[in-house]
Amino acid sequence: MIITDLAATQAIGVALAEGIEAQHWPACLLLFRGPLGAGKTTLIRALLGALGVTGTVRSPSFTLIEGYPLAATTVQHVDLYRLNDPAELEDLGFADLLNGRDICLVEWPERAPRLTAQADLLVDLEPLGLLRRVDWQARTPLGSRLSARLPV
Ligand SMILES: Nc1ncnc2c1ncn2[C@@H]1O[C@H](COP(=O)(O)OP(=O)(O)OP(=O)(O)O)[C@@H](O)[C@H]1O
Numbered sequence: 190m191i192i193t194d195l196a197a198t199q200a201i202g203v204a205l206a207e208g209i210e211a212q213h214w215p216a217c218l219l220l221f222r223g224p225l226g227a228g229k230t231t232l233i234r235a236l237l238g239a240l241g242v243t244g245t246v247r248s249p250s251f252t253l254i255e256g257y258p259l260a261a262t263t264v265q266h267v268d269l270y271r272l273n274d275p276a277e278l279e280d281l282g283f284a285d286l287l288n289g290r291d292i293c294l295v296e297w298p299e300r301a302p303r304l305t306a307q308a309d310l311l312v313d314l315e316p317l318g319l320l321r322r323v324d325w326q327a328r329t330p331l332g333s334r335l336s337a338r339l340p341v
Pocket residue numbers: 192193194195196197198223224225226227228229230231232248270296319320321
């Protein structure tokens with residue numbers, strides 16, 4: 190779908206947060222793809238805020254992983270832009286994140302192509318001038334349930 194403004198991107202983050210809450214905060218892996226400036230962090234900030242994360246959400250460009258502990262679970266915000274080699278994921282303890290406990294939100298999963306096979310949901314953002322094209326694809330039944338509240 191084509192969205193026209195920042196608020197619409199944020200609404201998608203909120204709808205995903207509602208899906209996560211409705212499913213009782215399941216462990217999941219959501220991947221956010223798209224070029225620099227597409228709006229991945231913007232969307233994830235809205236998602237985290239709707240889940241109850243307070244304070245600033247910094248883009249984890251340098252730390253690669255930023256964890257947000259919440260009452261129900263921990264949300265991991267990951268940005269793999271600076272990953273040089275998928276093998277570095279091991280050093281980051283990434284396997285631990287996919288251990289079936291945490292909610293993992295990953296920007297730049299293109300840097301670690303094998304993650305796609307493990308994902309519940311792929312979200313693609315494409316800038317079209319001031320507009321954005323947003324597409325999503327559930328890869329598991331959980332992914333379908335999590336994305337059930339997204340606008341058509
Ligand atoms: N409809 C829109 N959705 C999202 N961002 C928008 C929109 N319109 C304008 N913007 C602007 O585009 C920028 C998106 O930046 P953001 O950091 O979210 O992108 P990103 O995909 O995370 O980039 P990076 O690959 O560098 O991490 C912000 O400055 C935001 O204000």
